[in-house]
Amino acid sequence: MGLTKIAHYTEHISPAGLANAKLWPWYESKYFNSSTPLLEPGCEWDLVGPIESGGGNSFMYVKAAAGVSFTVGQLVSFATPAASTVTSASSTTQSITWAAGSLVANAEVGNFVYIANTTSSGGGFTLRKIISNTTTQIYFSETDPNVASKPVDRNALELAATNTDVAIIIRPYQVIVNTATTVPCGVALGTVTSGYYTIVQTKGLALITSVGNGTTLASGKPAVGSSAGVAIGAATDTANLFTGPSMVAQSTYSAAGPTLQPFLINLKAQN
DSSP: OOOOOOOBOOTTOOOGGGTTSOSTTSSOGGGSOBSSOSSOTTOEEEOBSOGGGTTTOEEEEEEEOTTOOBOTTOEEEEOOOEEEEEESTTOOSSEEEETTOOOOTTTTTTOEEEEEOTTSGGGOEEEEEOOEEOSSEEEOOOBOTTSTTOOBOTTSOSSOOOTTOEEEEEOTTEEEEOOTTSOEEEEEOSOBOTTOEEEEEEEEEEEEEEOOSSSOBOTTSBEEEOGGGOEEEOSSSSTTOTTSOOEEESSOBOSSOOEEEEEEEEOGGGO
8 A cells, every 4th residue: 555645834824736726836926925924034844745735845934135126036045144343332231332333223123143242251252132223233132120120131241242342243034136156045936025025945846047148057967056046057067066966957048048947956955
């Protein structure tokens, strides 16, 4: 007696094949461009079952970074961190002064700040979740107003950071259009507005926007990500492959394009 495959899918988001919709792009378009998150960014899942329910494909829930939008088939990369240093003036155990300035008020809420705090014992290198920010100040710890002594919470630093300590804003699971020098982590399944939430494909059978007139895509051969979120043929089997051949072309294409071309992908190793 043969084994029965059971289709698995993320709660509340049924793949297209189980929602009486067209098979590709694996999910209905209503899930591709949401102003409020349907899932926690960073959620990942695998579809298990027959191909008509998307079996063999994997996905991740992400947010388009500020000022960035996507079209179907574009490769995406994790947002580039923003690096600066600490200015000691106004820095406390609960916040740092961002030397570079020019932040958008509260636009960094929910992101993380890495601080190389040289004043703390043991080096003080740490991560903190950003709870609010002004154009120059990043807050990561609160005071309890209900206690007379007004203690700080557990996220306060041991000692305030000082001048020139490294500070880096990291925006987990926010994505940008892949470039020739970034590492692709997914494929956009539809049109996405700047700052909106979406599903990207990380593994399986995908259609990727491709250009073939620079380095031809060769069927069964590795490809690499390039500028504007397109895939191009790899100059050699090892060039820019990072952890291995994570994109293998399923067609030969040498025109200027760009057009959607089929690939077998495994970008999960880059996530």
